[in-house]
Amino acid sequence: MSKPRVLIVFFSRTGTTRVLATALAGVLSADVEEICDLSERRGALGYLRCVIDSWRKRRAEIVPAGLDPSQYDLVLVGTPVWAGAVSAPVRAYLLQHRSRFRHVGFFCTFGGLGAEAALEEMHSLAGKAPVAQCKVRAAEMQRGVATASFELFVGVLERHLAHYTALEWAC
Ligand SMILES: Cc1cc2nc3c(=O)[nH]c(=O)nc-3n(C[C@H](O)[C@H](O)[C@H](O)COP(=O)(O)O)c2cc1C
Numbered sequence: 001m002s003k004p005r006v007l008i009v010f011f012s013r014t015g016t017t018r019v020l021a022t023a024l025a026g027v028l029s030a031d032v033e034e035i036c037d038l039s040e041r042r043g044a045l046g047y048l049r050c051v052i053d054s055w056r057k058r059r060a061e062i063v064p065a066g067l068d069p070s071q072y073d074l075v076l077v078g079t080p081v082w083a084g085a086v087s088a089p090v091r092a093y094l095l096q097h098r099s100r101f102r103h104v105g106f107f108c109t110f111g112g113l114g115a116e117a118a119l120e121e122m123h124s125l126a127g128k129a130p131v132a133q134c135k136v137r138a139a140e141m142q143r144g145v146a147t148a149s150f151e152l153f154v155g156v157l158e159r160h161l162a163h164y165t166a167l168e169w170a171c
Contacts, residue, residue: 004161006030007069010078011089013041013050016109016138017078023145024076024107027154028161031072036063037089054083059092070100074131074161077122078107084114086121094125101126105157107134109141132156 008030012018018034025032038061039053040046053060069075075097079090086094086108106122108115115135123129134153136145 004073004164005071006074006076006161007033007067007072008076008078009033009035009065009067009069009093010107011035011037011080011087011093012078013080013087016141017080017107019141020107020109020136020145020150021078023150024078024154028076028157030076031067033065033067035065035089035093038062039088050088051083053088054085057085057091058088059095060088062089062092062096065093065097068100069097070102072102073164074103074105074157075101076105076107076157077126078109079118079122081108081110081114081118084117086118086125090122091125094122098125098127101128103131103160104128105130105132105134105153107136107153109136109138111138131160 006028008021008025010017010021079087104126106119108118119133134149136147140147
């Protein structure tokens with residue numbers, strides 16, 4: 001029985017989602033892929049570009065992924081919430097790879113509103129229901145990643161990983 005392979009894919013503009021992704025990778029011994037966005041998103045104009053991309057449900061131009069999600073049993077995708085939606089780079093990634101996921105999980109960081117809508121959008125973009133999902137407020141992240149929702153997320157994922165053999169995951 002081989003150990004299920006886990007990939008964590010995320011985008012982070014200001015580092016919050018990266019902290020969550022890194023903590024998750026440590027706990028789950030996962031490979032990590034950070035999505036590289038080709039648009040300028042720094043400063044006020046960059047912020048505005050993010051908002052407009054979200055309103056228009058645009059997908060960003062991103063650097064092609066280095067790791068193939070079809071080689072993993074479980075892919076966990078993380079995004080910051082932008083204007084109540086998925087970030088444009090993660091939207092692009094999910095649409096590009098939606099036929100290559102076996103099992104997915106989603107996580108997002110946010111200021112206070114719109115996380116549920118962003119998670120629902122991820123489900124629809126991936127074309128698959130997540131085995132688990134998690135939303136963590138940026139303010140909670142500043143106090144450390146050991147939030148109740150993060151611990152719950154990790155617990156559900158660990159139970160899934162423990163109970164599925166490589167054969168079961170392939171079904
Ligand atoms: C353009 C933009 C729009 C945002 N819109 C929302 C929002 O609708 N709801 C919310 O709760 N937080 C919103 N935020 C806050 C981010 O989701 C939050 O700070 C997140 O943790 C940033 O993650 P990052 O540091 O990985 O980029 C927004 C941030 C940006 C830059």
